[in-house]
Amino acid sequence: MNISIKENLGKPLTPAELGKLLGISASTVRRHYRRFGGVEVASGTYRFFENIVMEKIDANLRQAFEESTMEGSSNRSQESERTSISGRQPEKLPRRRSMGGRKTEGNDGEADQGRHGL
Structure with a gap:
């Protein structure tokens, strides 16, 4: 069974031809040749083959789709948990006078230890 390269891998493409198909520059194609299955x-x-490029793009699209559906479902479930548990908006903490780091003298002469007692 002798299958030619063209039949198996598809038409060979130059970086300029692939860039034109994808709407990007040939230099971008050369810089990221591994992403597109280039040789x-x-x-x-560099040379690229139609079938390998299509496989790489399909795999990239599938991965992006799976990531976006996983992110969307986890965000929706977290939002629904927040509202179903408390049923109200989170309480805002009072603003601090300073950004922290240095202890300041309070009215009673003791160092202000903050809300954590440190």
Whole structure:
């Protein structure tokens, strides 16, 4: 069974041809040649094959879709848990006079230990 490279991998593309198809510059394609399944055939000379590029793009789209659906579902569940547990908005903490770090003298002459007693 002798399958030619063109039949198996698809049409070979140069960085300029792939860039034109994707709407990006040839230099961007060369810089990220591994992402698109490119092969460096000589020093600084890259070739891409249609079928491999399509597989890489499909895998990238699938991963992005899975990540976005996972993020969306976790955000929705967290929001619903917040409202179902308390049923009210979170309470705002009082503003501090300073950003912290230094202890200040209070009215009674003792150092202000803050809300954590430190």
